[in-house]
Amino acid sequence: MGKQRARWKCLLISLALLAIFLVSVYQGPAAILPQATAQVQTPSATCIPGRVTPSVTEGPFYKSGSPQRASLVEPGMPGTKLVITGYVFSKSCRPVVGAWLDFWQADAQGTYDNAGYRLRGHQFTDGAARYTLETVMPGEYPGRTPHIHVKVMAPNRPVLTTQLYFAGAAQNQSDALFRPELLLQLHNAASGKSATFNFVLELE
Numbered sequence: 089m090g091k092q093r094a095r096w097k098c099l100l101i102s103l104a105l106l107a108i109f110l111v112s113v114y115q116g117p118a119a120i121l122p123q124a125t126a127q128v129q130t131p132s133a134t135c136i137p138g139r140v141t142p143s144v145t146e147g148p149f150y151k152s153g154s155p156q157r158a159s160l161v162e163p164g165m166p167g168t169k170l171v172i173t174g175y176v177f178s179k180s181c182r183p184v185v186g187a188w189l190d191f192w193q194a195d196a197q198g199t200y201d202n203a204g205y206r207l208r209g210h211q212f213t214d215g216a217a218r219y220t221l222e223t224v225m226p227g228e229y230p231g232r233t234p235h236i237h238v239k240v241m242a243p244n245r246p247v248l249t250t251q252l253y254f255a256g257a258a259q260n261q262s263d264a265l266f267r268p269e270l271l272l273q274l275h276n277a278a279s280g281k282s283a284t285f286n287f288v289l290e291l292e
């Protein structure tokens with residue numbers, strides 16, 4: 089009788105250990121992957137038909153002819169690193185492959201490079217209509233809440249000119265150009281911040 093009870097106890101402990109193992113494997117990727125990988129924001133391809141991204145004025149600092157590059161970060165550049173990923177859609181939520189995106193912004197001190205192309209660059213969406221921008225958090229400059237400027241254009245279609253803003257920025261509500269539809273929700277990433285944003289263009 090005693091031997092049988094011991095066998096049952098042994099079996100129950102084994103089952104409990106197996107259950108713990110299976111639960112840890114099931115929860116796996118987030119728990120097992122290195123933290124840096126687990127924290128990267130995966131853009132959601134969610135698109136609401138007809139919800140076109142609003143335009144915002146270009147401002148005085150746009151320069152055409154920016155270099156083609158997905159990363160605007162240069163060695164020694166001060167500021168918090170920021171990675172923005174997302175998609176470009178039409179208003180019927182068709183992915184727009186090869187869409188042109190031209191970003192420009194102030195540096196961490198709130199200064200634009202109007203002589204050269206620092207913190208300016210363009211890129212094209214890939215075969216899945218996705219883009220990735222690596223940059224630094226823009227600083228404030230007088231009269232404006234922090235923002236990133238961007239022009240987005242489907243091949244041979246009109247240009248959308250707009251700006252992206254940062255959730256929680258104290259000056260958002262006092263900035264006349266601020267639009268809540270253009271907010272980036274920041275998440276902590278391994279080397280700074282990350283966010284996602286999908287652009288929806290005025291085309292079918």
Ligand SMILES: [Fe+2]
Nearest residue numbers: 147149235237
């Ligand atoms: Fe600006």
